[in-house]
Amino acid sequence: MARRPLPRTLTDSAPIARGREFARTAADSAADVFHPLITIGRGLRRLIAAGRRRWSDTPKERRGSLLFLAAGSVVAVALVPYGPVLALVTVMAAAAWAGREQQPAEEPAAGPGEAETGRLQALYEALVPYFAIEGDPSPLYAHDGDWESAFTEYAFDEAGRPASLTLRYPAYFTDGDAASRARIEQVLYAKSGRGREYHFAWDEESNQLTLTVLPPLPTDIAAQRFVTTHGETVLGFTDAGAVQRTLPVEAGEETRDVPPVVWRTGLRSTEPHLLVLGQPGAGTTTLLRSIALQALPYGDVLVIDGSGTGEYACLAGRTGVMGVESGLSGALATLEWAAHETERRLITANRARQAGRQAPDDIRWPLWIILDRPSALAHLSVAEGRDDPQQLLHVPLRHGRAAYVTVVVADQLDSAGLLSEPVLTHTRARVVLGPATPEDVQAVLGAPPHTTPAADVPPGRGYARLGNGPVLRLQVPATPDPYDDATSEAHRQAVLDLLPEPAAAMEEDATEDLSAAAVLARAEGAGGTDGAVPGGAVPGAEGGTVAGGAAGVDVLFGGTGLAAPSAPEEITEPSGPAPAHRTVDAGRAEG
Numbered sequence: 290m291a292r293r294p295l296p297r298t299l300t301d302s303a304p305i306a307r308g309r310e311f312a313r314t315a316a317d318s319a320a321d322v323f324h325p326l327i328t329i330g331r332g333l334r335r336l337i338a339a340g341r342r343r344w345s346d347t348p349k350e351r352r353g354s355l356l357f358l359a360a361g362s363v364v365a366v367a368l369v370p371y372g373p374v375l376a377l378v379t380v381m382a383a384a385a386w387a388g389r390e391q392q393p394a395e396e397p398a399a400g401p402g403e404a405e406t407g408r409l410q411a412l413y414e415a416l417v418p419y420f421a422i423e424g425d426p427s428p429l430y431a432h433d434g435d436w437e438s439a440f441t442e443y444a445f446d447e448a449g450r451p452a453s454l455t456l457r458y459p460a461y462f463t464d465g466d467a468a469s470r471a472r473i474e475q476v477l478y479a480k481s482g483r484g485r486e487y488h489f490a491w492d493e494e495s496n497q498l499t500l501t502v503l504p505p506l507p508t509d510i511a512a513q514r515f516v517t518t519h520g521e522t523v524l525g526f527t528d529a530g531a532v533q534r535t536l537p538v539e540a541g542e543e544t545r546d547v548p549p550v551v552w553r554t555g556l557r558s559t560e561p562h563l564l565v566l567g568q569p570g571a572g573t574t575t576l577l578r579s580i581a582l583q584a585l586p587y588g589d590v591l592v593i594d595g596s597g598t599g600e601y602a603c604l605a606g607r608t609g610v611m612g613v614e615s616g617l618s619g620a621l622a623t624l625e626w627a628a629h630e631t632e633r634r635l636i637t638a639n640r641a642r643q644a645g646r647q648a649p650d651d652i653r654w655p656l657w658i659i660l661d662r663p664s665a666l667a668h669l670s671v672a673e674g675r676d677d678p679q680q681l682l683h684v685p686l687r688h689g690r691a692a693y694v695t696v697v698v699a700d701q702l703d704s705a706g707l708l709s710e711p712v713l714t715h716t717r718a719r720v721v722l723g724p725a726t727p728e729d730v731q732a733v734l735g736a737p738p739h740t741t742p743a744a745d746v747p748p749g750r751g752y753a754r755l756g757n758g759p760v761l762r763l764q765v766p767a768t769p770d771p772y773d774d775a776t777s778e779a780h781r782q783a784v785l786d787l788l789p790e791p792a793a794a795m796e797e798d799a800t801e802d803l804s805a806a807a808v809l810a811r812a813e814g815a816g817g818t819d820g821a822v823p824g825g826a827v828p829g830a831e832g833g834t835v836a837g838g839a840a841g842v843d844v845l846f847g848g849t850g851l852a853a854p855s856a857p858e859e860i861t862e863p864s865g866p867a868p869a870h871r872t873v874d875a876g877r878a879e880g
Contacts, residue, residue: 332388571723
């Protein structure tokens with residue numbers, strides 16, 4: 290029986306192909322027509338998802354204020370003419386931008402190139418003598434071994450040098466020995482490229498070592514008013530992950546947040562005094578000048594320049610600067626007065642506490658003693674057969690915290706052996722500036738740095754350690770001598786803006802007031818009034834009298850505008866000579 294043929298419509302494929310082509314063309318045309326709507330819809334979905342994530346990440350105590358702000362914005366838009374239309378256009382534009390098709394990110398390379406593989410193999414071979422021992426059945430490090438089993442993570446910079454590296458080491462390696470660690474770090478430093486600073490993080494629990502190249506610290510930050518509170522001093526700036534705080538600073542024409550190294554002083558400070566050591570030209574004087582400028586708004590400053598080079602001439606005669614001494618005789622007299630002043634403050638504070646009162650204001654007003662190059666003064670004292678000025682720092686260093694007295698000492702690194710025992714014992718905040726070996730850094734700070742010191746560093750670059758804290762990299766803000774011809778105009782102006790007003794105007798006002806009081810006293814004495822003061826005395830600040838021959842003593846200390854205590858104690862004035870660089874009001878004198 291013959292088979293009947295199928296209908297033509299089922300065997301002819303030309304109409305089917307034409308239908309498929311027509312459907313594909315219609316779909317493409319519809320996609321082109323509705324592409325803006327598709328993009329806006331995709332963008333709206335992304336914006337809604339971002340809003341949900343923001344709402345879920347917002348703490349519950351802040352959601353009410355955020356909701357109130359959103360409702361207020363909606364009401365404000367509704368009241369503005371054409372506000373809803375403009376809001377709708379803005380939302381559509383934002384949705385169109387968020388919904389655009391982004392180019393897929395380029396896939397990273399499958400592995401290191403030939404040059405990078407050679408560097409990794411060289412590093413691996415260099416570590417074999419330190420990580421391999423005889424008798425290991427399955428050595429992780431062996432000659433002509435596989436570096437991929439030892440190096441788990443790695444990255445390279447534009448020059449093809451390692452930027453980060455994580456390696457595994459055998460469990461029998463003595464990673465608790467500082468000498469063993471130093472050998473490995475030295476090998477990695479030499480093979481990864483000199484001239485850079487590396488940070489080494491030893492994970493003893495997982496037997497892993499992570500090497501990271503540290504970026505250079507900013508050197509474009511000049512002296513300025515930092516956002517700190519009373520009792521805080523910014524020594525410099527460090528790496529981003531080293532501290533849990535940032536400060537807004539001005540660097541050139543921009544403002545950015547940088548992590549600072551903040552030194553805290555006062556009654557509750559565990560490291561109330563500071564020791565700075567460094568090579569010549571490393572920036573120790575710059576750091577002391579920066580500390581003095583930060584301390585002047587909150588206290589009085591005594592400066593002793595042992596080198597006698599005039600680096601602190603810009604501070605002389607300024608309000609709050611009690612003296613700038615550079616000679617041996619002036620330094621001895623100033624430090625002797627500072628020791629007696631510390632004792633006076635301690636006695637006054639003790640009597641106030643025994644009476645159940647707060648310490649007077651002049652006691653709680655900080656006094657800073659800044660001593661630069663005491664070793665030079667020690668040489669002079671030996672040559673002249675006089676006492677070492679450092680011995681007079683024993684009382685301020687030992688009892689300065691309770692008396693609101695802070696001591697800052699700076700000297701050269703090669704003269705550290707000439708520092709006295711009180712200076713080395715009571716300065717628990719330490720700074721090392723300039724090029725220094727890891728052994729020198731550990732000898733000064735008491736702990737080795739976790740980075741490799743670079744051979745060439747900018748001025749003000751070094752390490753800092755506050756008490757028992759970690760060793761931090763440090764870059765001191767640029768605070769040059771404004772009277773130096775080599776100082777740039779920007780840095781000179783920055784320092785001059787921080788200097789207080791000269792004390793000449795204040796001295797003239799105090800002299801005029803004293804002269805008027807003396808004239809009044811003589812007039813009353815000539816008239817035979819009951820309030821006559823014998824001997825030509827003038828009225829004192831507390832309603833008492835001060836002998837006319839000693840009238841200048843009343844205005845010798847102070848000058849900060851603080852009120853005198855309501856019930857001053859009868860305490861003998863320090864017998865040592867006081868700095869004669871300031872004339873101040875009588876409200877700061879005690880007794």
